[in-house]
Structures are given as C-alpha cells and as structure tokens.
Amino acid sequence: MIVVHATFPIDPDERDRVIEHIEELEAKTRQEDGVIEYVASTDIDDPNVIRFTERYEDEQALGAHTQTDHFAEFERMLPDVLAGEPEVMRYDVENAEELEL
Amino acid sequence: MIVVHATFPIDPDERDRVIEHIEELEAKTRQEDGVIEYVASTDIDDPNVIRFTERYEDEQALGAHTQTDHFAEFERMLPDVLAGEPEVMRYDVENAEELEL
Numbered sequence: 001m002i003v004v005h006a007t008f009p010i011d012p013d014e015r016d017r018v019i020e021h022i023e024e025l026e027a028k029t030r031q032e033d034g035v036i037e038y039v040a041s042t043d044i045d046d047p048n049v050i051r052f053t054e055r056y057e058d059e060q061a062l063g064a065h066t067q068t069d070h071f072a073e074f075e076r077m078l079p080d081v082l083a084g085e086p087e088v089m090r091y092d093v094e095n096a097e098e099l100e101l
Numbered sequence: 102m103i104v105v106h107a108t109f110p111i112d113p114d115e116r117d118r119v120i121e122h123i124e125e126l127e128a129k130t131r132q133e134d135g136v137i138e139y140v141a142s143t144d145i146d147d148p149n150v151i152r153f154t155e156r157y158e159d160e161q162a163l164g165a166h167t168q169t170d171h172f173a174e175f176e177r178m179l180p181d182v183l184a185g186e187p188e189v190m191r192y193d194v195e196n197a198e199e200l201e202l
Contacts, residue, residue, distance in 0.1 A: 041145060053106060
C-alpha cells in the first residue's frame with residue numbers, strides 16, 4: 001500500500017473554483033482501479049490550505065492515477081491558484097492496522 | 102515513521118466546540134517529542150467530518166502521545182460529540198519520499 005499526503009495553499013479568491021474542481025477530481029479518481037481512498041479536506045486553522053489524503057493498493061495504481069486526464073487537468077490549474085509551495089509526500093506502507101480508541 | 106489517519110464524524114451542533122478543543126489539542130501535541138506532523142482538517146464534501154493527519158518518529162512517540170492529558174481529554178469528549186463511527190488507522194512506513202508535481 002502507498003499513502004500520499006498532498007497539501008496545497010490556495011489563493012483565497014480561487015478557493016471556490018478549486019473546491020468545485022476537486023469534487024470532480026475526487027469523483028473520477030475514486031472510480032480508478034487500485035484507489036483505496038481519495039479524500040480532500042481543508043485545514044481547520046487555515047481553510048485556504050487544502051489537504052489530500054490518498055491511499056493506493058500499489059505502484060501501478062498510483063502511476064495510473066498520475067496519467068489520467070483529470071489529474072493532468074488539476075495539475076494544469078495549479079499555477080493559477082496556488083498561494084504558496086505545494087507539498088506532496090509518498091509513504092510506502094509495510095503494515096496497516098486499525099486502532100481502537 | 103508511523104502515519105496515523107483519524108476520522109471523526111461530528112454532531113453539527115457540537116462542531117464549533119470540537120474545533121476549538123482540537124486547536125488546543127494540536128498546539129499541545131506539536132510540543133511533544135517525536136511528533137513530526139499533527140494537523141486537523143474538515144472534509145470538503147462534509148464539514149462535519151474532521152480528519153487528523155498525524156506522523157510520529159516511532160512507536161515511543163505515538164505511545165507517549167496517547168498517554169497525555171490532552172489526548173485523554175479529547176477522548177473523554179468524544180461520546181458527547183460524535184455523530185457516527187470514528188476510524189483510526191495506523192500505517193507503519195518503510196520509506197518516505199517527496200514527490201515532484
């Protein structure tokens with residue numbers, strides 16, 4: 001399994017447009033083979049920071065995602081809407097476990 | 102490194118109180134040894150779903166966090182504010198890498 005955390009600081013004036021775009025991106029990505037989880041959230045301290053939490057079964061699923069039209073479209077939009085440096089981190093997981101609270 | 106994803110569906114009437122509590126929880130947790138990242142966000146589709154993205158250097162750091170007063174306080178509050186089942190997943194990471202967009 002591969003976990004990806006992607007964080008995008010967004011220009012407040014572009015936030016609504018970006019959220020709309022991301023809702024489409026989420027819907028299409030969740031149809032892809034090997035995508036376990038693909039959700040976007042906004043930071044509780046700064047609602048203009050958008051955070052993706054993504055999980056993929058394997059390298060192939062992650063690779064296929066980055067080759068999709070909807071991912072390319074999102075990437076093309078970024079230079080016009082970013083308000084800072086994005087960060088995308090990839091974590092190769094050797095063990096996953098649900099924790100009881 | 103250990104990544105934790107925790108998701109809490111919150112009663113809309115309790116949302117403001119919970120967010121306030123989480124801001125304190127974040128501030129205190131970020132002071133702890135071995136806590137690399139500890140951020141909370143709200144889902145873009147449902148703002149009453151609160152998502153924690155957490156990273157710990159090791160088992161000891163995660164264990165110490167769960168023994169803190171501020172974590173215990175948050176856990177005590179949950180039964181009164183949840184609107185559904187929480188999910189807490191732990192991922193043991195064998196490799197971490199920043200991805201270029």
